[in-house]
Amino acid sequence: xxxxxxxxxxxxxxxxxxxxxxxxxxxxxxxxxxxxxxxxxxxxxxxxxxxxxxxxxxxxxxxxxxxxxxxxxxxxxxxxxxxxxxxxxxxxxxxxxxxxxxxxxxxxxxxxxxxxxxxxxxxxxxxxxxxxxxxxxxxxxxxxxxxxxxxxxxxxxxxxxxxxxxxxxxxxxxxxxxxxxxxxxxxxxxxxxxxxxxxxxxxxxxxxx
Numbered sequence: 106x107x108x109x110x111x112x113x114x115x116x117x118x119x120x121x122x123x124x125x126x127x128x129x130x131x132x133x134x135x136x137x138x139x140x141x142x143x144x145x146x147x148x149x150x151x152x153x154x155x156x157x158x159x160x161x162x163x164x165x166x167x168x169x170x171x172x173x174x175x176x177x178x179x180x181x182x183x184x185x186x187x188x189x190x191x192x193x194x195x196x197x198x199x200x201x202x203x204x205x206x207x208x209x210x211x212x213x214x215x216x217x218x219x220x221x222x223x224x225x226x227x228x229x230x231x232x233x234x235x236x237x238x239x240x241x242x243x244x245x246x247x248x249x250x251x252x253x254x255x256x257x258x259x260x261x262x263x264x265x266x267x268x269x270x271x272x273x274x275x276x277x278x279x280x281x282x283x284x285x286x287x288x289x290x291x292x293x294x295x296x297x298x299x300x301x302x303x304x305x306x307x308x309x310x311x312x313x314x
Contacts, residue, residue, distance in 0.1 A: 106153075110160040111271050114180040116204045117189035118197045119167070122223040125254035126189060127165050130264055135255055152268050159268050177211055185217035185267055188247070192222050193230040198238065205245050217274060218247035219267045226253040 115123040124146070128134050131148050146165045151158065164179045180186060188204050190197040201220060208216055220242050222233070242249045250266055252259035 106158050107156055108158045108160070109272065109275070110162065111184040111268070112162045112164070112182060113185045113187060113267065114164045114166060114176075114183045115187050115189060116166055116176065116180065116201075116208075117221075118191075118194075118200045121189045121191040121194070121197050122252075122254045123187075123189045124165050126187075126221060126223060126252055126260055126263070127163060129254045129257055129260045133257070135257075150264070152265070154265075154268060154272065157272055159272065161264065161268065176207075180208060181211060183212060183216060185219065185271055186212075187219050187221055187263065187267065189221040189223050190233065191224050192233050192251075193224055193227050195232045198233045202241065205247070215274070217267065217270050218245060219263065219270070220247050220249045221259075221263055222249060222251045224253060224255070225251045225258060226255050 115127060117123050125135060127148055128136075131150060148163045148165070150161045150163065152161065153159075164183070166176050166179050186204070186208055188201045190201050192198075205218060208218070220238065222235075222238055238249055241247075248266055248270065250259050250263040252263055254260065
């Protein structure tokens, strides 16, 4: 079993359901009266995928405008970001685009991006077209998963898709670095594995939007 550890950050406007998605994933619970997150909170989850044991360190950030300046503290060294918007709120989807620009400016273009189209249980009140979401996601190299923290639909799939993408990216990077090393000592590159986790748990199965 190969062990891996990745840091993931949840970003999005206030009341889009970031905390509810995380609590549904970690504890399989949901509350209509979930209070807003102030600054940030942290959870950890272990997934077993094939021969890989993956520890996800998940940071849930506050969405209120007054806390936006604090966000870089939590996402600066992240491997991935889950960008959450509410399908009944167009503005929350527009804000996702702002977060992507900011992430790429500060973290770089290698960060894995997953867009969570949340509250799909409110399909009758949808204000954000699926085609627009998918078109934008394709333009920035992101994947999209429809979720409902209320009924749990898509939540396991969201984090499983995130983890698989992280593993694929890591494998590609190692293969690329190994190829460079094979060219000779001029490259001066070394591959050092420094991945440490200890726990075991299960993930879910996929249902992409």
